[in-house]
Structures are given as C-alpha cells and as structure tokens.
Amino acid sequence: MEEREVGPPPRLPRPPRSRLLGGPRVQRHRGPVDRRSVFVGGKPLTREPPSVRAVAEEQPRRMGIFRHLEELRQRLKWSILAVFFLFVFFAAFRIQTADVGGVTVPYPWPDPLQPAASQFFNLTLNYLVPPDVTPVVLGPTDAFVVQLQSALFLALVSGMPIVAYHMGKFIAPALYERERKVIVRLVVPAVFLFVAGILLAFFVLLPFTFRFLYSIAGSLGARQKFLSLDQFIGFTLVFTFGFAATFELPIVMYALTAATLVKASTWRKYWRFAVIAIFFFAALITPDSSGVTMLLVAFPMLGLYLAGYIAAAVHERRKASPAVSP
Template identity: 30%
Template sequence: MTDDQNSTPPGETFVSHLVELRNRLMKAMVAVIVVFLGLMPFAGRIYDMLAQPMMSALPAGSKMIATGVITPFLIPVKVTLLVAFLIALPVVLYQAWAFVAPGLYEHEKKLIAPLVVSSSLLFLTGVAFCYFFVFGTVFKFVNEFAPRSVSVAPDIESYFGFVMTMFIAFGITFEVPIIVVVLVRMGLVTVEKLKEFRPYMIVAAFVIAAVVTPPDVVSQLLLAVPLCLLYEVGLIVAPMFARATRAPEETA
C-alpha cells in the first residue's frame, strides 16, 4: 500500500466509493434507457410476442381484453422496459463487475466473474424455458379444461402479472446450481450434507411448485422436476468449482 493510500482519510474513501457507485449505476441506467427508447416504436409487437403462447391456446378469433383506461398503453410499455433490461443486461453486469473488481484478490475474481456470467445465463435460460415450453403446455391444458359455456378472454394486465410471476419463479429455479456452488465454496455446507438432504429437497421442490405456480399438475411438474435436476447439477459442479477457485494459501 502506498503512502498516498495510507494518508487518505476514511471519509474521503467512502465518498469516492459512493461517487463511483453512482457513476456505474448511471451508466447502467443509460444503457437500459437507450435500448428502451429504441424499442418503444415496437412496443405493441413486443407485447404481441409475449402474448403469443396464450393466443395460440385460445380458440381462433379470440382476443385479450383491457379493462383499464390506459392499460393498452401501460402494459406494452412495461413489457418493453423489461425486454430492454434483458438486452442491456451485459452492460449492467459489466458495470457491477467494474465496481467490485478493484477490491478483489485474484482468486476472488476467479470466483465472482464465472458466477456473474453463469447466473445471468441460467436466469435467462429459465425465462426462455418458461416462455417456449411451459406456457404452451399450461395454457393449452387450462383452455381445453375450461367449460364450453365459458368464453375465455384474459385481461392483459392479469396476463402480464401472471407472466412476470412465472418468469421470476423459473428464473430463480434455474439459479439453484449457483446457490449450491456458493454454499459449498463458502464452506457453509458440504456436498455430502447436501446429498443427504436430497429427499427433503425433492419434497421442498414440489411444495414450492405448488405455491408459486397455478393449481394444475402440469405446471407444478414443469417447475418441480427441473428444480430437482438442477439441484443434482449443482452437486456435480460445486466440488470442481471449489477446487478451481481456491486461494493460494488453501492450496499450499
């Protein structure tokens, strides 16, 4: 450590960190806003893409409804903002990485960088799995089960809320390997203990699926089964990741 660093008052160091954090947040926000503004002319089409799984399951000629005065404008804007954030996610993650990297040791950088990248990819994979596979299966099942006397016309605001809940549920579910890896790497639990916990994990997976998904067996299975499989993936990856990111004193 240099004399300049030793002579820097703690208060000034704290303020400089706050300024750096503000700058990084501003850059991340600018990236999201720029993408959002570029996508706004296509907001209606973007919502149509989000609604496609539901529209494919509805009878021919059916449409969704909007009960609010500004809902037809507000919901597509929210969807577009979400898509803009996902597109700008690499920039957001880079700004987060650039903020914390200077304070990390080399072996810690080996730990953080793969976790940031893999957790982002896994979350997006969970969202894609939900959109391309789960929605088509669940919506088809629900609409085929509906009585003939019922005209199914989902409200776009309710549909958006349901979609966001499912996206978050499946995105977090696909983060299970990361959670297992972090727990093992930090020494909070061993792989052997997690293997012993496997039966309880299976029960917990089905309980979680029953709480966060619609009350049908199909969607619950589509969440619980990947959750169990990803738990096993975490058990396989955790020891390899722990060995690859050991500190020098741990390998001595």
C-alpha cells in the same frame, strides 16, 4: 605529605534502559514501533499526540469511503441512464423493415401508438395463447400499462449487459485474485442456465400451461374464453423470470461450497427441506390449483438441485486431494 595509591574511578550507575514490555512474539503481534519515539519511564511517548495521529489515520479511510460511494453513484447513474434510454426507445419507436438490394434491413421509426413494445407483446400473445381465446381490456388504462410493462421488460433484458459491466467494475477492486477467477469461471454457466430457463419456460411450459388451463374451461361448457391483457403480461413475466431464476440454483450451490460457506455434505443432509422449498416455490409461480404445472416446474428444479450437489461435491473432493508433483 602522605602518598596514597589511587585506583580506577568508581563506576557510576547507568540509568535504566527504556525497554518495551513483552518478548519478540508479543512485539510481533503489537506491530512495528517507531524507534524514533521518546521513551519516558520505559514507555514510548510519541512525538505526535494520540488524538492527532488518530485523526490522521482516520482521514484517508474516510476519503476512501467517500470515493467508493462516489464511484458507486457514477456506476448506478450510467446503468439507470442506459436502461432509461432503452425504455424510451422501446416505448416510442417501432421496428420497420426496408428492402435494400434484395436484403431486408430493419430500422427504427418513431411511433408511440405502435412501438416495439407493442410488437413484442403481440408476438408473445399470438404464440402463447390458444387461437380460440379472446384478449380483452378491462380498464381504460390497462393497455397503456401493459405497453409500459413490455417496454420495461425489453429495456431490462437488453440493458442487463451494461448493468453487469458497471457493477463488475465497481466490485472487482474489492475481490482477491482467487475470487475473481471463481466469478469469471461461473459467468458463462450462469448466463447459459438463465437463458436456457427463459427458453424452456417460453417455448415449452407457458404454451402447455395456457392450452391446458383453457381446455378445462372448454370441458366445462364455456362458449367463450377471455384473457385480460393485464393478467397475461403479469403472469408471463413472473413465470418466466421465476423459472429462469431457478436455473441459477446449481451456480449458487457451487459458489457457496467454493467459498467454504456451505459444505457439500450439507446439501445432502438437508435434501428433504430442499424438496419442500422447491415444491413451495413451484406452487408460488404457477397459477392453477391442479398441480400439473407445479410438477412441470418442480421436477426440473429437483434435477438442478442434484446437479448443484454433484458439482459442489466434485469441487470439494478436488480441493481436498493432495497435489501430485511431476
């Protein structure tokens, strides 16, 4: 029998490894891949069908949206209820005073005919309107509507902290820490400027406006001067809130620059358009066509625009300057 030398057994060809297309940079952009997946023909085949996986990933997202909508509904409900109860209080209760041990103590008393809204309206009317002007009611429902408008104004002003609290609680989880710090830093200046606008409009601009306009009527020989209650409350509320809203102009400009939405140079570049818009808005909220009250409103707005540009430029310069290490 013939002997033969037997060498090592021949190597069988290995099956090709299942590899993912693309290098590490591509895989990093694609995201993590489940290593437990089964690879067929070099491509991963997940154990779970794509349709089921898509549904499973979409379900928490839908639940999150519904939870956010439910929370928004709850926040709006409590805000509306707070304003509604305050509206009922100012429309149905009057503020009376009692002397307790030599101390004057105010307390509410139910009186739908002379509620707190009517008390506030009478104080405002006596302070703003000249004494030679006679208030009149032109329709049977004017007095009732004016009383409701006054109650709604008081309810909105006194209930604004509650509304701001609930809206802040709803928006806060969606903000980054830096955005929260910016908002917190702007809350106090925004409230201060809004209150300053209301006080300036109520104690300076409105008394001057009414006296100036009715002085023109006297120079024309008018023997009697009348003022409709409906026109008075409408003009007073629109003028006061409109002028107070203009005091938020520096806050808006600074916030847009801090959020890198508008550069500080943009405010300087388009200042001519800003001047035109300011005079247009001032003419919109002032009633007379003489232009005097329009100038009284426009000049403070121009100063506020300049202050907003300076604040935005300072913030942009501080952000661009390199931090000095100790």
